[in-house]
Amino acid sequence: MPISDWFKAREQRKYTTPTEASTPSDVPDGVWVRCEGCKRTLYMGDLERELMVCPSCGRHHDLAAPERLALLVDEGTFEEVDAHLRSADPLEFTSGKVYSEQVTAAEERTGLNEAIVCGRAAIGGRRAIVGVMDFRFIGASMGSVVGEKVTRAFELALAERTPLVLVTASGGARMQEGMLSLMQMAKTAAAAARLASAGVPYVVVLTNPTMGGVTASFATLGDVLIAEPGALIGFAGPRLVEQTIRKSLPKGFQTSEFLLEHGMIDMVVDRRELKDRVALLLSYLAAGDE
Amino acid sequence: MPISDWFKAREQRKYTTPTEASTPSDVPDGVWVRCEGCKRTLYMGDLERELMVCPSCGRHHDLAAPERLALLVDEGTFEEVDAHLRSADPLEFTSGKVYSEQVTAAEERTGLNEAIVCGRAAIGGRRAIVGVMDFRFIGASMGSVVGEKVTRAFELALAERTPLVLVTASGGARMQEGMLSLMQMAKTAAAAARLASAGVPYVVVLTNPTMGGVTASFATLGDVLIAEPGALIGFAGPRLVEQTIRKSLPKGFQTSEFLLEHGMIDMVVDRRELKDRVALLLSYLAAGDE
Amino acid sequence: MEFERPLDELEGKLASLKHLDVSEQPELAAEIAELEAEVARLHETLYAELTPWERVQIARHPERPKTDDYLQELFTDVVELHGDRLFGDDESMFAGLATLQGRRVAVLGHRKGKNTNENIRRNFGSPHPEGFRKAERLMHLADRFGLPIVSFLDTAGAYPGLDDEDRGQALAIAECLAALSAVRVPVVVVGIGEGGSGGALAIGFGDRLIMLENAYYSVISPEMCATILHKDARRASETSACLQLTADDLVRLGLADAVVAEPRGGAHHDPAMVFEGVRTALGTALESLSAVDRATLPDSRYQRLRRIGEIAGG
Amino acid sequence: MEFERPLDELEGKLASLKHLDVSEQPELAAEIAELEAEVARLHETLYAELTPWERVQIARHPERPKTDDYLQELFTDVVELHGDRLFGDDESMFAGLATLQGRRVAVLGHRKGKNTNENIRRNFGSPHPEGFRKAERLMHLADRFGLPIVSFLDTAGAYPGLDDEDRGQALAIAECLAALSAVRVPVVVVGIGEGGSGGALAIGFGDRLIMLENAYYSVISPEMCATILHKDARRASETSACLQLTADDLVRLGLADAVVAEPRGGAHHDPAMVFEGVRTALGTALESLSAVDRATLPDSRYQRLRRIGEIAGG
Numbered sequence A, B: 001m002p003i004s005d006w007f008k009a010r011e012q013r014k015y016t017t018p019t020e021a022s023t024p025s026d027v028p029d030g031v032w033v034r035c036e037g038c039k040r041t042l043y044m045g046d047l048e049r050e051l052m053v054c055p056s057c058g059r060h061h062d063l064a065a066p067e068r069l070a071l072l073v074d075e076g077t078f079e080e081v082d083a084h085l086r087s088a089d090p091l092e093f094t095s096g097k098v099y100s101e102q103v104t105a106a107e108e109r110t111g112l113n114e115a116i117v118c119g120r121a122a123i124g125g126r127r128a129i130v131g132v133m134d135f136r137f138i139g140a141s142m143g144s145v146v147g148e149k150v151t152r153a154f155e156l157a158l159a160e161r162t163p164l165v166l167v168t169a170s171g172g173a174r175m176q177e178g179m180l181s182l183m184q185m186a187k188t189a190a191a192a193a194r195l196a197s198a199g200v201p202y203v204v205v206l207t208n209p210t211m212g213g214v215t216a217s218f219a220t221l222g223d224v225l226i227a228e229p230g231a232l233i234g235f236a237g238p239r240l241v242e243q244t245i246r247k248s249l250p251k252g253f254q255t256s257e258f259l260l261e262h263g264m265i266d267m268v269v270d271r272r273e274l275k276d277r278v279a280l281l282l283s284y285l286a287a288g289d290e
Numbered sequence C, D: 001m002e003f004e005r006p007l008d009e010l011e012g013k014l015a016s017l018k019h020l021d022v023s024e025q026p027e028l029a030a031e032i033a034e035l036e037a038e039v040a041r042l043h044e045t046l047y048a049e050l051t052p053w054e055r056v057q058i059a060r061h062p063e064r065p066k067t068d069d070y071l072q073e074l075f076t077d078v079v080e081l082h083g084d085r086l087f088g089d090d091e092s093m094f095a096g097l098a099t100l101q102g103r104r105v106a107v108l109g110h111r112k113g114k115n116t117n118e119n120i121r122r123n124f125g126s127p128h129p130e131g132f133r134k135a136e137r138l139m140h141l142a143d144r145f146g147l148p149i150v151s152f153l154d155t156a157g158a159y160p161g162l163d164d165e166d167r168g169q170a171l172a173i174a175e176c177l178a179a180l181s182a183v184r185v186p187v188v189v190v191g192i193g194e195g196g197s198g199g200a201l202a203i204g205f206g207d208r209l210i211m212l213e214n215a216y217y218s219v220i221s222p223e224m225c226a227t228i229l230h231k232d233a234r235r236a237s238e239t240s241a242c243l244q245l246t247a248d249d250l251v252r253l254g255l256a257d258a259v260v261a262e263p264r265g266g267a268h269h270d271p272a273m274v275f276e277g278v279r280t281a282l283g284t285a286l287e288s289l290s291a292v293d294r295a296t297l298p299d300s301r302y303q304r305l306r307r308i309g310e311i312a313g314g
């Protein structure tokens, strides 16, 4: 779907963009919402003006892919690639929900073809290949299509020697595609390794939540790892860890700030400064090519 | 000094070799010695037959360079290189002992020109560049000459694409040569990096004690790090660490076994199996060149 | 194993009958013969069409041959290399050098224990970040010195502990994946037991994948999948069928290259047969890869990965 | 500082005299004038020929400009990069990207604090292994993206703690040395305060070494040297002379390329002058290195190291 269609979709109230005071579909009367962080009731317009960051407690609320793109890339510069790729149901997975139906439902609910949107764009005037994940699409889990689109994004960045910026959010591998899903970890990591050895910059923005097979593959292989404040980032899910250690988890476990303290990420950046920071980083990492 | 002279020197009782039952100069009557480990009184002949490893407690007693060479390389294969290099006194260092006099005294006491002996040799029939350090020479500290000889050993290994085996023992940098000594760390590490990027094998045997600037440069940059049992290996001296933390040190702190447990070395090898193990390792690491 | 219980019961009954003196109770002889026939029949039907969930149980059998057994039976001159040179030595991950029929290789393998003590030290085969970082170190070493990599998979998965998250479990796995994809030496992977998710994959892909008949390889454990989908781990039998995690599934999906047959009931019933099968399969794989120009290996490995995945509208 | 005590006393006396009303006691005017002349004379002699030990004290002065000050005064668009991606983020080591007069560079620097709190967090500028591993990570990043490295030295040394040994302090430094020797970008080092042993060297050699007039760089701290040689740390004044650790010594030994003048009494008396001096010296160094073919840099850096050391019978 080209970017123009998104705006159409937004008009059809499938999306909200935080840059305009619109009335998102999931807010009954569209005016007041409750912050998931401080539980305060906020005027939606205020929240959107702050890019869905709570002006009171700083909570970064999840964004849909179009919202993310709107705040990250220069207006009108995004050209989507690989928009036509859609998930098959290779295992004919039927335990629990029927997978193929789940995919169709996600498509309809989100207006997206899969859990990641990739394309060419400019960020602060600098060319970049950009991919943003959307957690609403089956938890942005990585199946064949997400793996393929991520891999193609690496390949495009390599072919055009253009920096790659990926914004991640994911529950992990998409189990409904079984081993085909697990192998996307190896495939995307291999693509990342090729880009790195070619010296083309790769910046990752980890957003809430980024877990499991995505964290354990391409999402942490960036030259620079940025995280949004308060995002949950880790390998094993917190409940599983809690069961394993049979103790309650320390406060802030697996948050961005926790990862920063443990040396795993380069920086935590407020969403309202994200675009500028990414643009600045690209200016450094692309310095050698200029 | 060529190897032939060592045997002469040994006859003059400057050296002992553990492979023959000789009477070393520092044992008054030459027959009984006290194990530094278990404090048992041992017959020197027994100790030497075990390559100076206590048959009772396994303590590995320090070896002089010629003893080390005798047990590590194939008999008659060692050809020394750079034997003529001797320490200057660039700083005219006179605080405490006069450095130049200290060097002369060490030369006379050990029969060596410096704290490391390097050369070409065969180990289990495999060609290798070999360097062995001798703690008796001013604590085998690394000054200009040790740094230069180590660097030349790396360069020789690189030029001849022959594996390098270094046996380390050192108190650290040689402070009497000031910054010239410190910079040998960078020099030897740089030489090690060049050898590594050329894919020529480099095996280190860390022996008691290997500390400070030597541990923090070429000694830990090997492809495989072997340590002798019970050797003291670390960066800061144990007394300094104790003063810093103001607690007594845990048992076994900075020993080979401690380092193995903390993931810093590949293996702890009994001296009596060392030559076979090094030869086996060389057979693996040189496999690609064969 | 659970699914063997009817057979166990029958065999128990048979054993107790055999214990009696048949000469005194001649009617027993017929009963024994009948029972023996029944055992044989059951044996046949029980193992002839193993369900995926039964195979998972066989793959986890405590007496199943482990990485250590393969090291001992197939290799000579084994030298273990310890440590990640960063933090610790993880005993759940083997890394070392070894010789397979005269061929010098680097070996990686998940390491379960033979008894409780060993299992505690080895964390039941579930690696910590240090295990993956040690494996990564060996990958670089093998790459530098041109040693083919042979990797044995047998883990329920990377350990989901608190300290493991602290020390970057995800990053350690990701770095392993990147390193393994780029080595300029042949990589042959053998699934010998459990192939649990990212912890298996970290050392679990390459130029050839050989699977033991009852080994499994899965994106998620059947129990956890059942817990997520049905809030009921006991529905693992159902999910293990859906996940397509058996050796045959992997061949069908184009992921595995060869399957090594196991004796009826699983590898532990006749380890020697399995060692021989793995030896042959490894020899074949390494031999065919030795003919390939090594500089081209990372590229062909990438193409192999590149093909994986099924897409609509692609 | 200790050696400034006579001056401090005189200046104190002068200040108290000036406090009095001279019009009521005209004889004071002469006394004040004499005292002022004496202060000026003492100022001259005290700072004219600073001993090495006095310079060490100036190098350690708590108000001396620190890495953070240089970052703020000389650079724009500073982006700090945290963490070693292995274990932790060491606040005693700065690593980041910054712009120096339009030139994009990578910056490393030991980081002392401005107050007790900051100093505790930054371990008084003595790095843990994580600090060196973060620095190594930045070296690789700079190498990959062609960013010159500017490194500020100001540490008493790597931290000699128990946990630091546990986590491989020596290995972390060694890996830094190896990495720094091989980067294909210009490396300019500035000694701004203390240059303590291996902990300084880990980020402390390259293609150019600029020393502030009163910065020192030494194989061992004068106190520890005195303790080892004389079992008396108070003989540090003697050993600091023997060790040849001043900026001038380093130039004479062929190790330093340029010395940046400091105001009388040390950099903290006129930071702006020192910032200007460092800016100019850095600009000159980076400019001259920008003309060099980058592929040749590791080799010429190696040759630079290769020449260091004095040998008899060589």
Ligand SMILES: [Zn+2]
Pocket: A035, A036, A037, A038, A039, A040, A054, A055, A056, A057, A058, A059
């Ligand atoms: Zn809030």
Ligand SMILES: [Zn+2]
Pocket: B035, B036, B037, B038, B039, B040, B054, B055, B056, B057, B058, B059
């Ligand atoms: Zn003993």
